[in-house]
Amino acid sequence: MTIMDQDRDDGIVLTEEQKRRRRARSIAIACALGALVLLFYVLTIVKLGPGVMNRPM
């Protein structure tokens, strides 16, 4: 294989189905991470109360 051949190597080419499923998995991971952020935020407010915002400067 020459250097020119290596340059032409496009790597793995995904089929449409593989792209669709990868996209679905990525969205699910994003939703899970977003839910986790929301969960920690709500949990902090519930456990510490609104007083968590009143910190001496």
Add this chain to the structure above:
Amino acid sequence: MSLITEGAQVARPVGADGRAEPSLAGVGDYFALLKPRVMSLVVFTALVGLMVAPGHLHPVVGFIALLCIAVGAGAAGALNMWYDADIDALMTRTADRPIPAGRVTRGEALGFGMTLGVFAIAVLGLATNWVAAGLLAFTIFFYVAIYTMWLKRSTPQNIVIGGAAGAFPPMIGWAAATGGVGIESIVLFLIIFFWTPPHFWALSLWRAGDYARAGVPMLPVVAGADETRRQILIYSLMLAPLGVVPWLAGFSGALYGVVSFAAGAAIVWLAVRVRREEGLAAAKQLFGFSIIYLFVLFAVLLADDRLNHLIGRSL
């Protein structure tokens, strides 16, 4: 004991160009790894344990606790499928699970299960207390290491001892609310513990061929159908009075007492039929009724508790 058993597809298969083939797993495949049907019973029994416990837990914290218990149970399910993929492929009931079907690799299931398990335990500990988190961790460990890796393939008592894993959720719910383990939560644990053998052995009576093919020493495979039917009756006879204990011990009301007594009589009657009749019709009825039995018992326990709270408030 190796963490990866032989004959497993640990990583993605490699294509002709020497590269790993991209995953075709959908979101539904990962959801299936969590064993959602088992999870629903776990969540429900944990909810009852949490609600009937004394003390007050903020609803949001209670919801997060249930979410953690559900995710922890799902993690245990994923780790079970990771380890059992070789025998799952041999049984018709489990052959289409994501790993034996080739949609998810064992390595992916292991990573998925471990990540969810660690997160569920940590968040439960931070949100409620470390007794509940410790119980959840022990439950996952018990289900994966004690039941799946050890007992399931080595003894016909696998589901008797392993049944403890499914019995812990109400205790975890109770611990999340109280920070400890009360005698009441131990009774709830024992009800599910003694419910498991008749439930699973009734199923295994008509799935014995599957288990035999996979080399899983379930009771009908090792000791025969007659002995299994006898054991189903014995455990049902222990389960029925145990189901009434919450009323006898005074931590539930008359409504629960009546329902648990009637449901206990029904399950014993079905177990007697399973013992006497040759066919599988009674076993299938017992299997179906056992699910209703546990659901009704815990639902009425919760309803009775809420009713008593309402009456207590209005007086």
